[in-house]
Amino acid sequence: MAQVAFYGSRLLVLLAGWQIAAAxxxxxxxxxxxxxxNFAKFVEWPAEALPSDANLKLCVVGADALDGALHDFEGRKAGEHVMTVETHGFSDPSLTGCHMVFIGNSEAGRFVSLLKALANSPVLTLSDISDFAEKGGGIGLRFLDNKVVFEVNLESINNAGLRLPGQLLNIASYVYGR
Incomplete structure (x- = not known):
């Protein structure tokens, strides 16, 4: 229990620090x-989906998703895993081999079909499309009141076999399916 509290407080500090970084x-x-x-550090995947010695694969779908900022994390450690970052096309069948899939705004008109294709796969789906979490995505990022906030779709997370720490859910701006 103390370990969970430590990680939870560390998570709050990390995420709060990025709010300050905006200034x-x-x-x-x-x-x-x-x-x-930071989500990559705290989300828990099933052991068979992400063995302890495996790289954590972040796949990016969409033209210029976050202006390429995700590629800055290539080779960095996220917990015990080294992150790899790959760019994929919308209909790439290898997306089910990813651990995290970020769907850029350029895919706003067709992201729901991508979510259906990834349903029940141990993949954390993320996006900054405005209604992403509400329509079944795992975590949706929003820019609101001059800060970045996030929404979680707990049903999507559970169906993927993933686990989010309670502290992460507590600081989400909204949790669907609670």
């Missing part, structure tokens, strides 16, 4: 990318 000249896209990186 220090980081772009909205850089802050959103940092949120994704």
């Amino acid at each position: 220090n000249g980081f772009s909205e896209n850089q802050i959103k990318a940092a949120y994704l990186y």
Whole structure:
């Protein structure tokens, strides 16, 4: 229990730190990318989907998603895993081999079909499309009142076999399916 409290408080500090960073000249896209990186540290995947010695694969779908800021995390450690970042096309069948899929705004008109294709796969879906979490995406990022906030679709997370720490759910601006 103490370990969970430690990780939860560490998570709050990390995410709160990115709110402060907005005032220090980081772009909205850089802050959103940092949120994704921090989510990668705290989300738990089933052991068979992400063995302890495996790289964590972040796949990016969409033209210029977050202005390429996600590629800055290539090779960085997220927990015990090294992140790899790959760009994929919308209909790429290999997306089910990703651990995280970020869907850029250019895919706003067709992201729901991508979510259906990834349903029940151990993949954390993320986006900054405005109604992403509401329509079944795992975590949706929004820029609201001059800060980045996030929404969680708990049903989507559970169907993917993923686990989010309670502290993460507590600081979400909205949790669907609670």
